[in-house]
Amino acid sequence: MESVLGMNHTVSVYIHIPLCIKKCAYCDFASYPGRLPQQDAYIDAVCREIRAQAAFFGRRRVATVFLGGGTPTLLTAEQLSRIMDALRECFDLLPDAEITMEGNPGTLSPDRLAAYRASGVNRLSLGVQSMDDGLLAAIGRIHTAEQAEEAVRMARGAGFDNLNLDLMYGLPGQTPAQWESTLRAAIALGPEHLSCYSLILEEGTLLHRQVEEGSCAPLPDEDALDEMDAITARLTAQAGYAQYEVSNYARPGRECRHNIVYWECLPYLGVGCAAHGDMDGRRYEHTVDFAQYLEDCDDAACLNSAEGNNTLEERMFERAMMGLRMVRGMDAARFERDFGRRAQDVWPRTMEKMTRMGLIDPQTADDAGVYNERIRLTPRGMQVMNGVLVEMMEEQEKGG
Numbered sequence: 001m002e003s004v005l006g007m008n009h010t011v012s013v014y015i016h017i018p019l020c021i022k023k024c025a026y027c028d029f030a031s032y033p034g035r036l037p038q039q040d041a042y043i044d045a046v047c048r049e050i051r052a053q054a055a056f057f058g059r060r061r062v063a064t065v066f067l068g069g070g071t072p073t074l075l076t077a078e079q080l081s082r083i084m085d086a087l088r089e090c091f092d093l094l095p096d097a098e099i100t101m102e103g104n105p106g107t108l109s110p111d112r113l114a115a116y117r118a119s120g121v122n123r124l125s126l127g128v129q130s131m132d133d134g135l136l137a138a139i140g141r142i143h144t145a146e147q148a149e150e151a152v153r154m155a156r157g158a159g160f161d162n163l164n165l166d167l168m169y170g171l172p173g174q175t176p177a178q179w180e181s182t183l184r185a186a187i188a189l190g191p192e193h194l195s196c197y198s199l200i201l202e203e204g205t206l207l208h209r210q211v212e213e214g215s216c217a218p219l220p221d222e223d224a225l226d227e228m229d230a231i232t233a234r235l236t237a238q239a240g241y242a243q244y245e246v247s248n249y250a251r252p253g254r255e256c257r258h259n260i261v262y263w264e265c266l267p268y269l270g271v272g273c274a275a276h277g278d279m280d281g282r283r284y285e286h287t288v289d290f291a292q293y294l295e296d297c298d299d300a301a302c303l304n305s306a307e308g309n310n311t312l313e314e315r316m317f318e319r320a321m322m323g324l325r326m327v328r329g330m331d332a333a334r335f336e337r338d339f340g341r342r343a344q345d346v347w348p349r350t351m352e353k354m355t356r357m358g359l360i361d362p363q364t365a366d367d368a369g370v371y372n373e374r375i376r377l378t379p380r381g382m383q384v385m386n387g388v389l390v391e392m393m394e395e396q397e398k399g400g
């Protein structure tokens with residue numbers, strides 16, 4: 001494992017801001033609307049944790065930072081500046097570090113955006129979700145489509161030249177034509193990056209209950225979802241965005257470096273309530289209990305609250321599961337270096353079958369059928385990726 005975990009490698013930092021104005025109907029993220037009065041105490045806790053993490057893991061070189069949520073754009077300029085100061089004090093933030101902040105279009109102002117930019121944030125990821133006000137209201141978003149447009153204008157005015165728009169499809173009652181119109185409107189705003197996620201109905205959410213009760217419009221059926229996928233592929237390609245992951249599309253060179261760290265299973269520090277980290281082979285997962293986090297944020301026991309340092313088998317499967325999400329596929333050479341086995345020797349039957357079915361791209365194999373560099377799924381393979389992963393898991397469990 002040393003090759004990716006050595007001290008000389010850069011790391012990434014994720015900072016979770018679990019504060020929101022109101023819970024969206026579909027949301028099962030760790031976000032707590034009732035905790036807004038403790039925002040300042042939370043930022044103090046995050047800064048304390050950053051210092052504790054640096055004391056624990058050492059002064060690392062940081063290549064990407066991602067402030068996610070929740071709603072990081074609820075932070076005041078001063079609060080963000082405290083976090084950035086703590087990061088710079090404790091770590092070597094590389095001069096070209098990608099520093100992303102997630103934002104809700106209902107929480108922005110030109111002054112605040114300019115202050116974020118001045119603090120070093122150089123990528124903004126806006127949770128637009130839909131450009132249809134009826135659908136936005138149906139899923140409980142606090143903003144309108146017009147506010148999303150205004151958010152993009154404000155971000156450009158504040159100097160952000162790297163923007164992502166998060167969009168969701170498969171919403172209650174949504175038709176393919178409505179999705180097409182949202183996607184066209186989003187593309188017209190000229191973002192560098194688009195994330196197009198299919199709604200996942202999570203148990204315990206308001207939307208899940210509404211769907212079960214039949215008190216909201218029905219979810220689109222499989223045919224409609226397939227049509228929406230086809231619309232996404234067509235419109236993004238026409239507009240010059242290349243798909244580089246199951247749900248992500250970017251203009252050349254504008255792929256999200258931070259998310260690629262997750263998909264490549266590279267090391268990252270997780271800071272904040274409910275954050276996860278994966279450092280030096282050590283996994284940890286912070287409490288989702290907001291009050292508990294405020295107490296434990298700089299406690300070594302908290303930093304070390306390992307969710308279990310995964311077995312080699314689990315790590316190998318995770319590497320494949322994450323890597324195959326990317327259009328460029330998983331890094332077969334690094335897999336072999338880190339685990340001492342070739343991926344095709346871990347999953348020989350599945351890989352042979354998937355290659356025969358045209359789900360794995362044979363072009364990355366050499367004449368002897370050995371995947372020396374990357375193993376990637378074909379477009380058809382990406383569509384049925386869950387089935388591919390189930391077969392891999394079953395083969396691994398049987399000791400393949």
Ligand code: SF4
Pocket residue numbers: 019020021022023024027028029031069070071104127
């Ligand atoms: S803004 Fe995001 S994190 Fe907050 S409730 Fe809505 S979906 Fe959840």
